[in-house]
Amino acid sequence: SKEDKTKHVGDKKEEPIKKYDLPKNVVVIGAGMAGLAAARRLTTDRTNFTVYVYEARRERFGGRVWTDKLTNPRAKGPEVDLGAFTLTAGGKNNPLIELAEGLGLKSISLGEVQLLIPWEKRVLNGTDLTPVMTEALKILELAKNESKTSKIEVSVKEAVDAVISDEKVHIADIASSYLIHASRPYVLGYSGKYPMSYHLGFAHKKVLLDGMGELTDRLLSGDLNEPPIHLGLSKVARQIKIDREKNQVVVRFTDKSQVVADSVVVAVPLSVISSGDLQFEPILPKAYYEAASEMGFTSENAVIVEFENAFWPHNIGVFVRAVQTDAEKGQLQTWFNLKPVSGAPALSGYLGGKAAEAFEKLSDEEAKKLVLSVLLEMFGENALSQGGKVVRLQRSAWISDSWSKGATTYPKVGSHPSMWDIFSEPICPGLYFAGEHTSFDDHGTLHGAYLSGLRAADQVMGDLCEQRRLEREEMDRRKRQAQMEEEKKGSSQEVDEEDSKEEL
Ligand SMILES: Cc1cc2nc3c(=O)[nH]c(=O)nc-3n(C[C@H](O)[C@H](O)[C@H](O)COP(=O)(O)OP(=O)(O)OC[C@H]3O[C@@H](n4cnc5c(N)ncnc54)[C@H](O)[C@@H]3O)c2cc1C
Missing domain, CATH: 3.50.50.60 (FAD/NAD(P)-binding domain)
Structure with a gap:
C-alpha cells in the first residue's frame, strides 16, 4: 500500500507455514x-x-x-521492454x-485504445469504440457457450469463427470481430474452455x-x-x-x-x-x-521502432490493427505508444503465432520493411513521412532463444x-x-x-518435503495402529467365539 513505505522487496503478508532452524x-x-x-x-x-x-x-x-x-548508450536512449511490458491492472490485484x-517506481496507465480498419479508412476510439467492444464481448460469450456445448474440445478461434459465420447471430458491426481477431486467445489457439473476455481489455494495464x-x-x-x-x-x-x-x-x-x-x-x-x-x-x-x-507454449515477439518524430495520435495508448487475411493474424496487430512511457518517439509492436515465428527468420532489413509497411497501412503516407528516419529498430527472438x-x-x-x-x-x-x-x-x-x-x-x-515426510510417517503410524486394532478385534472375536463354543 502507499502508506507502507518500509516494505521490503519481495515482502508478502502471510507468514510462511513453518520456519526452519538449521542453516x-x-x-x-x-x-x-x-x-x-x-x-x-x-x-x-x-x-x-x-x-x-x-x-x-x-x-x-x-x-x-x-x-x-x-x-546506443551515448544517445540517452529510452528504456524499452522486449519481454513483459505491462502489468495487468483490471480485475484482481496485481x-x-x-x-x-x-x-x-513510477508507473502510468496506458491510454485509450484505437481500432484501425485500414482498408475501410475507419478509425474507432472513445465512444465510437464502446459499442464495438460490447459486441465483441457478446460474441466471446456466445463462443464460450459454443465451446461448452461442442462434443469435442475446440479452440477459441474455432468457437469464435463458428459464432461469426452463424447466420442466426446478428452482428451489428463487423469491427467487433476484428477486435477479437487481434486478441491473444484467438491468435494463439487457446482452448475455448477458459474465460476469454479479459484478454480484450487491451488498455487495463500499467507500465513502469x-x-x-x-x-x-x-x-x-x-x-x-x-x-x-x-x-x-x-x-x-x-x-x-x-x-x-x-x-x-x-x-x-x-x-x-x-x-x-x-x-x-x-x-x-x-x-x-x-x-x-x-x-x-x-x-x-x-x-x-x-x-x-x-x-502449450506460445510463439510471441516484440519489436520496438523509434522515429525522429512521433507521427501517431499522442493521446492513444494502444493501437489495434484490423486485418483481412489469416496470414496477417497475429502480425503486428497490437502497438503500444511509448512516447508517454519513455519520452521517445517510439512504438512497440507485437507478433503472435506463425507470424511471430516468421518474423524471427527475417533479416533486419526485411523486418524494417515489414514494420514500415504495416505502419504505412495504419497511419498513411503523410503521417509516416512526418516521422522521419527510423532511429532504431530493436526486436526479440524468443522462439530461437535457447x-x-x-x-x-x-x-x-x-x-x-x-x-x-x-x-x-x-x-x-x-x-x-x-x-x-x-x-x-x-x-x-x-x-x-x-x-x-x-x-x-x-x-x-x-x-515442505520434511512436512510431507512427517505426514507420511503419521499416516503409516495410523495405518499400523488401525491394523493392530483390527487384529486385536479379530483375536478377541476369536476368543469370544471360542468362549461361546465352550458354553455350548
Ligand atoms: C514478448 C513477451 C511479452 C510479454 N508481455 C507480458 C506482459 O506484458 N505482462 C506480463 O505480466 N507478462 C508478460 N509476459 C510474460 C512474462 O514475461 C513471463 O511470464 C515471466 O517473465 C516469466 O518469468 P519466469 O521467471 O517464470 O521465467 P524467465 O523469465 O524465463 O526466467 C527463467 C530464467 O532461467 C534461465 N535459464 C534457462 N535455462 C537455464 C539453464 N539450463 N540453466 C540456468 N538458467 C537457465 C533463463 O535464461 C531465464 O533467465 C511476456 C512474455 C513475452 C515473451
Whole structure:
C-alpha cells in the first residue's frame, strides 16, 4: 500500500507455514522474475539460508523481462521492454503494482485504445469504440457457450469463427470481430474452455516508466538493509541429481562444474524442461513430462521502432490493427505508444503465432520493411513521412532463444489447469519448482512468475518435503495402529467365539 513505505522487496503478508532452524544451502536455477523472487525472499527473510542463483545467460539476468538499456548508450536512449511490458491492472490485484509502488517506481496507465480498419479508412476510439467492444464481448460469450456445448474440445478461434459465420447471430458491426481477431486467445489457439473476455481489455494495464527491468534489478540488489543475492551468470545447468541417501541435490553445469545444495529451486522456463536440455536424475515422474507436453507454449515477439518524430495520435495508448487475411493474424496487430512511457518517439509492436515465428527468420532489413509497411497501412503516407528516419529498430527472438524457446505457457486444447499445478509440487527431498508455468492462476504473466517464486521460497522455508515426510510417517503410524486394532478385534472375536463354543 502507499502508506507502507518500509516494505521490503519481495515482502508478502502471510507468514510462511513453518520456519526452519538449521542453516540451509539453497540453489536457484534461473534468474528470471520467479527465481529472483524466490531468492530475495529466502535471502531476506532468513539469514539461515545461503542462497546462490545460477543463470545461463552471459550478458544479463531477468529472463523474459528484458529492458534494453544497452543499445546506443551515448544517445540517452529510452528504456524499452522486449519481454513483459505491462502489468495487468483490471480485475484482481496485481502484487507487482504494489511492489513497484512500495519501491517508489513510477508507473502510468496506458491510454485509450484505437481500432484501425485500414482498408475501410475507419478509425474507432472513445465512444465510437464502446459499442464495438460490447459486441465483441457478446460474441466471446456466445463462443464460450459454443465451446461448452461442442462434443469435442475446440479452440477459441474455432468457437469464435463458428459464432461469426452463424447466420442466426446478428452482428451489428463487423469491427467487433476484428477486435477479437487481434486478441491473444484467438491468435494463439487457446482452448475455448477458459474465460476469454479479459484478454480484450487491451488498455487495463500499467507500465513502469523505467521499464520492468527495474523490478528485477531491485529484487537482485534488495533494499539498503537487505543483503544482495549472490548471482552467477554464464552458468548453464544441465543436470539436477537428487541424492536421496545424503538428502542433497547436486546441480551440474555445462562448464563441468557442480554445486551441492540442501534444496534447489528450478526456475527455468517450462520449454527448457520439456526439451530435455535440463535433465533430472532420477527422471521426473511421468505426470510432469506429460503435463509439460500438453500445456502449450506460445510463439510471441516484440519489436520496438523509434522515429525522429512521433507521427501517431499522442493521446492513444494502444493501437489495434484490423486485418483481412489469416496470414496477417497475429502480425503486428497490437502497438503500444511509448512516447508517454519513455519520452521517445517510439512504438512497440507485437507478433503472435506463425507470424511471430516468421518474423524471427527475417533479416533486419526485411523486418524494417515489414514494420514500415504495416505502419504505412495504419497511419498513411503523410503521417509516416512526418516521422522521419527510423532511429532504431530493436526486436526479440524468443522462439530461437535457447533459454526461453518461446514466450509463455498457455491453455492449449487438451490441457487442464491441474497440469500447471503439478509443477507446484516438490520432488522430495529438496527439488522445488518456480516459474510462470507452475500455477494455473496467473500463468503466462510476470506477477504469476513472481508469486510462484514466493510460493517456492515458502515451501523451502517451511520445509515442505520434511512436512510431507512427517505426514507420511503419521499416516503409516495410523495405518499400523488401525491394523493392530483390527487384529486385536479379530483375536478377541476369536476368543469370544471360542468362549461361546465352550458354553455350548
Ligand atoms: C514478448 C513477451 C511479452 C510479454 N508481455 C507480458 C506482459 O506484458 N505482462 C506480463 O505480466 N507478462 C508478460 N509476459 C510474460 C512474462 O514475461 C513471463 O511470464 C515471466 O517473465 C516469466 O518469468 P519466469 O521467471 O517464470 O521465467 P524467465 O523469465 O524465463 O526466467 C527463467 C530464467 O532461467 C534461465 N535459464 C534457462 N535455462 C537455464 C539453464 N539450463 N540453466 C540456468 N538458467 C537457465 C533463463 O535464461 C531465464 O533467465 C511476456 C512474455 C513475452 C515473451
